Amino acid sequence: MTRLINTVIALVFVLGLCAPAIAQTQQQPPPKPAAQDEFLPIDQLAPKEELPAAPLVMAAYAIAWLVLFVYVVSVWRRLGKVEGEIADVNRRLAGGARR
């Protein structure tokens, strides 16, 4: 029984030592075969998937202006509302004072 346990431990140890080598073998990409069927000029390769920068730059500047515009409108509206209310209360106060 002890012999069997020792054999299993030794096997696990050996497998553990070999594991990185096995993993490395599995991770290696397969070598690219040289062109055998046809030769393709490099400028005929499909374009790489790439995001165009111009819409991103324009979107960034548009967002900046939009945020500022919405904020200014929001402050302006709140100011108008409060100032209108002040005028209203002032009128009521003046009316009360006259009576």
Place this chain on the structure above:
Amino acid sequence: MQKLFFPLAAVLAVMFAVAPVLIVGAPYESTMGLVQKIFYFHFPSWMAMFTAVFVSGGASIVFLATRRKSADAVAVASAELVVAFGLIGLLTGPLWGIKAWGVWWSWDPRGTSALVLWLIFWGYLLLRRFGGPGSERLAAAVALFGMANVPFVYWSVNLWRTLHPKTTVVSSLPVSMGLPLWWSTAAFMGLFALLMTLRTRLEHDRARLDELYLALED
């Protein structure tokens, strides 16, 4: 400041009209190309946000020490501008990142700490809106906590491994890139001053309205 409002608005209109010319004229950055031009609005929006944080924090210190309502008005007004300018930074950053890094958002120290700072000031505004009477003092403490975060946000790129460029990038810019950057930054700072004037006026008007309602009740 009220007298300077329209002259300052006129100067800013000219500055923001000239800014695109300078930005278009700036050379492309060698590794990122065109998308790096987002930098000329992205960086100034953060600088305006940091300024707003310091103004809000400073005014909160004055308010806590003296209980002056005018200081509280400045703190509230500035806190709202932290959220507005921070939103520009947080929205323009991912548009740059998706092209430069290949991801919209990465939880790197600069982006994450900036987001946390922005959320702290959202907390401040929510506290002022729903906190009820006496929330001014608690909110002032929140603003101080936010202000203490600014150095952490600024130097995070130097302290930790991050995708963001380091702070040395700005000081090492050639004139052709530095001019549009500092021009835009000056314009954003002017805009901050202009919006502060408007927003502080709103707070003063609200305080005046409260006094008038009290007078009406009497």
